[in-house]
Amino acid sequence: MSLLDIQNLDVTLALPNGPLKAVRDVTLTLEPGESLGIVGESGSGKSMTALALMRLLPRSATCEAEALRFDGQELRDLGDPAFARQIAGPRIGMIFQEPMTSLNPVYTIGRQMTEATVARGLLSEAEARRKAIDLLDRVGIPDPEGRMNQFPHQMSGGQRQRVMIAMTLMLDPELLIADEPTTALDVTVQAQILDLLDDLRRERGMGLILISHDLAVVAERTDRVAVMYLGEMVEQGTAQEVLYHPQHDYTKALLAAIPRLDGPARVPAQEAAAPEVEKVISATNLCREFHSRKGLFGPKKTVRALDDVSLELRRGETLAVIGESGSGKSTLARILLGLDLPDAGDVRMLGRPVLDLPGAERASLVQPVFQDPYTSLNPRRRLSEIISRPLVLRGEGDSASRLAAVKDAMEKVRLPGRLIHAYPSQLSGGQRQRVAIARALITEPEALICDEPTSALDVSVQAQILELLDDLRAKMGLTCLIITHDMAVVHEIADRVAVMYQGRVVEEGSASAVLDHPSNDYTARLLAAAPRFGATRDLEVVQ
Amino acid sequence: MxxxxxxxxxxxxxxxxxxxxxxxxxxxxxxxxxxxxxxxxxxxxxxxxxxxxxxxxxxxxxxxxxxxxxxxQGDFGTSYYWHKPVAELVADRADETITLALSALSVTIIIALPLGALAALNPNSWIDRFALGVAVSAQAVPNFWLGLIMIILFGVMMPIFPVSGDSTWKHFVLPAFVLGASSVPAVMRLTRTGLIEVMGADYIRTARSKGFRGWPLLRRHAMRNALLPVISVLAVQLGQKFGGSVITESIFAINGLGRLALESILGMDIPTVQMLIFVFAIVFVAMNLLADILNAALDPRIRIG
Incomplete structure (x- = not known):
């Protein structure tokens, strides 16, 4: 008998402008101990499917199905209290995407871990505590006993996700649903968490549903893969089948869009560069410290965000700065943009110290593109206003010439002209990021500094934006510095790479050299942790 | 801590x-x-x-x-008007005002918290609209007018409660209601928005995925988080009750600090006025301190930075 049997599941959202079918006619089954990956872009209905199963849908959503059986039991026959008592927790456990907010901030880890078992009368307080400590130890939390008395805010994101996993296991569920469990985490932590989930599944013979937008991640760790697109399940099969013999066009497009470390290398911008390359931006020996105090009289804590960083950005190249969160990448970007001042060291743009450049002139030399296109555009302004804003600020041209410039910039980033009077809320994430790039290009800057320009976007959109940036570089000779945590992005677009770790540049060199022969331990670890297709293929060969 | x-x-x-x-x-x-x-x-x-x-x-x-x-040294000078030490004068009358302020705050809590919570748990339902109606009317109605209406309703037309004096607990029912009503809108709305926000939080979803529903979910996971901002506001409201006692005590002829303040202002009794301002302000400061401490006790993010 299947552990899980969903037949023809529909989820309908009641929206102000009419009902929307978020999930349409989804059928899937899962055998005990099997792992299933559900892949799709945001909005494809993959999370809705899981939430419908767990009865955690938002108020505005209703769900219907021909069958919703778990271990032979029809879940639709259960009232909500009975479902909460029998199914949610002890039989199906779920972990979520947001480890930073999924734990209650005001209670200790210990209380949150033990409460469900104790409230259900399964274990005594002391037994539950012992079990919780064992599980924390199992998921790799150091000093589990001490951690029991700590609060979520005293832990890192990766640790919180481990606690979340351990907490779910307290009730020994037969099925674990992991909804994008690693999206919010650094790549090295990601790999550890996914390995942990896979190990736990084998150990306990649990069913596992791994939901992700990242096909590479899913392919590596699951037996079967289901691909969702616009609320429908377009393809289902073994990981091998789906990866290497995709049937549906969308799956093929998704596969093609993934930036791959093992794909064909790109042609470097300027292999045989002239000996005298012009340096658009050069930074030497940058240091930046941040001080914080606990309270008014607390001890001063110093964080070295940048520690003796030197970097140069040459005309016409794309330089990627890669590192985990907290490695100082964004501080570096702010200083290179002149938005923040270094404690020591200096930044020069075209040979002139950045401090001597007035704001308007600096803006024509370098422009930023930020990570989150959803929040970095003013929601109350039309695209024409957003994109022309730098010109207005500099008092350049009249309204007619500005409009022409806006149209030109929109064309460059391939935004349809009819959107010129639209508001950001009417655009998709990818379109918004194009707007941000168009706004950055309008002053015709020497260089763009892009801080994680694609990490908030779906993988297929990400590919388009990267392609656009590469294209602009080729056509306009644009110089680009891209900050990212994604090795595959580096492979896709960068000429040179600088690897940052704890405020220092630990490795620098041409992209191919660094990716193929990393000379630094940390770089090697980053590379090893990056998900890639090769893994499944290797497995196949071994088998 | x-x-x-x-x-x-x-x-x-x-x-x-x-x-x-x-x-x-x-x-x-x-x-x-x-x-x-x-x-x-x-x-x-x-x-x-x-x-x-x-x-x-x-x-x-x-x-x-x-x-x-x-x-x-506890010496606030001598009243120009009553020719007694001001401290003694204030101490004599403080009881009534403290009783009034605390019972008014209880009225606020008893009305505002459940109403706010019910509204939050059933957003856009009739109870939510009703709560909003209560909040708007309580906000719009001035204290002195509500006091007079209460006197007409429950003192004259249906003589249930005495309307003047402070000798029994019954004397405090109407003034406490009048004074308490003025804080209901602020507290009710804050409870509502706080709880709506908390109920939508990721950790509530986590608790639901562990099988918590209904009252246990509310008690174990939502309540403390939702109450954090409410506590700060309640402290400020209690401070305002002392200041607000000036009007309410005058309407219901309660011989407390509010009335003393009014009398000493009219009588140009500077030492008494000075002390009352000082006392009211200190109450405000003390209540805020208490709220800070309570918040720290309830929220580990403040306690352990």
Whole structure:
């Protein structure tokens, strides 16, 4: 008998402008101990499917199905209290995407871990505590006993996700649903968490549903893969089948869009560069410290965000700065943009110290593109206003010439002209990021500094934006510095790479050299942790 | 935690000191106190005599530190009007006002918290609209008007409660309701928005995925988080109850600090007014300190930075 049997599941959202079918006619089954990956872009209905199963849908959503059986039991026959008592927790456990907010901030880890078992009368307080400590130890939390008395805010994101996993296991569920469990985490932590989930599944013979937008991640760790697109399940099969013999066009497009470390290398911008390359931006020996105090009289804590960083950005190249969160990448970007001042060291743009450049002139030399296109555009302004804003600020041209410039910039980033009077809320994430790039290009800057320009976007959109940036570089000779945590992005677009770790540049060199022969331990670890297709293929060969 | 409390207490002390200075300056610099005591028709001789008698001819800093020194020893001076030590006068009347303020706050809590919680748990339902209606009307209705209406309704048309005096608990029912009603909108709305936000939080979803529903979910996971902002506001509201007692006590003839404040303002009794301002302000400061400490006790993110 299947552990899980969903037949023809529909989820309908009641929206102000009419009902929307978020999930349409989804059928899937899962055998005990099997792992299933559900892949799709945001909005494809993959999370809705899981939430419908767990009865955690938002108020505005209703769900219907021909069958919703778990271990032979029809879940639709259960009232909500009975479902909460029998199914949610002890039989199906779920972990979520947001480890930073999924734990209650005001209670200790210990209380949150033990409460469900104790409230259900399964274990005594002391037994539950012992079990919780064992599980924390199992998921790799150091000093589990001490951690029991700590609060979520005293832990890192990766640790919180481990606690979340351990907490779910307290009730020994037969099925674990992991909804994008690693999206919010650094790549090295990601790999550890996914390995942990896979190990736990084998150990306990649990069913596992791994939901992700990242096909590479899913392919590596699951037996079967289901691909969702616009609320429908377009393809289902073994990981091998789906990866290497995709049937549906969308799956093929998704596969093609993934930036791959093992794909064909790109042609470097300027292999045989002239000996005298012009340096658009050069930074030497940058240091930046941040001080914080606990309270008014607390001890001063110093964080070295940048520690003796030197970097140069040459005309016409794309330089990627890669590192985990907290490695100082964004501080570096702010200083290179002149938005923040270094404690020591200096930044020069075209040979002139950045401090001597007035704001308007600096803006024509370098422009930023930020990570989150959803929040970095003013929601109350039309695209024409957003994109022309730098010109207005500099008092350049009249309204007619500005409009022409806006149209030109929109064309460059391939935004349809009819959107010129639209508001950001009417655009998709990818379109918004194009707007941000168009706004950055309008002053015709020497260089763009892009801080994680694609990490908030779906993988297929990400590919388009990267392609656009590469294209602009080729056509306009644009110089680009891209900050990212994604090795595959580096492979896709960068000429040179600088690897940052704890405020220092630990490795620098041409992209191919660094990716193929990393000379630094940390770089090697980053590379090893990056998900890639090769893994499944290797497995196949071994088998 | 102790450090945090010590720090907050030090800040509160600094505020109290500033308040004492403001209270003193407001009364002594804004006009000539001797002239005010003597009345409009007084001759210069009389005014001079008063100035001499109350030491008003001394320089301002001397008078301030003289007063502050007295305050630190519990001596707030002698009332010009009742000819008794002000501290004694205030102590005599404090009971009534404390009773009134606390019962008014209880009224606020009893009405606002459940109403806010019900509205939050059933957004856009009839109960939510009803709660909104209550909030809007309570906000719009002035205290003195509500007091008079209550007197007409429950004192005259249906004589259930006495409307004047402070000898039994029954005397406090109407004034406590009137005074408490004015805080209902703020507290109710904050409870509602706080709880709606908390119920939508990721950790509530986590708790639901562990099988918690209904009351246990509310009690174990939502309540403490939703109450954090409410506590701060309740503290401020309690402070306002003391200030608000001026009008309510006058309407219901309760012989408390509010009425004393009114009488001493009318009687130009500067030492008494000065002390009352100081006391009301200190209550405010103390309540805020208490709220800070409570918040720290309930929220580990404050307690353990």
């Amino acid at each position: 102790l450090r945090y409390i010590a720090l907050r207490a030090a800040l509160a002390l600094a505020v109290a000191f500033t308040v004492s200075l403001a209270a003193f300056l407001l009364l002594n610099v804004a006009g000539d106190p001797a002239q005010a005591i003597a009345g409009e028709d007084a001759t210069p001789d009389v005014i001079e005599a008063i100035r001499d008698r109350y030491g008003l001819d001394r320089p301002l800093p001397v008078r301030y530190f003289d007063w502050l020194g007295g305050v630190l």
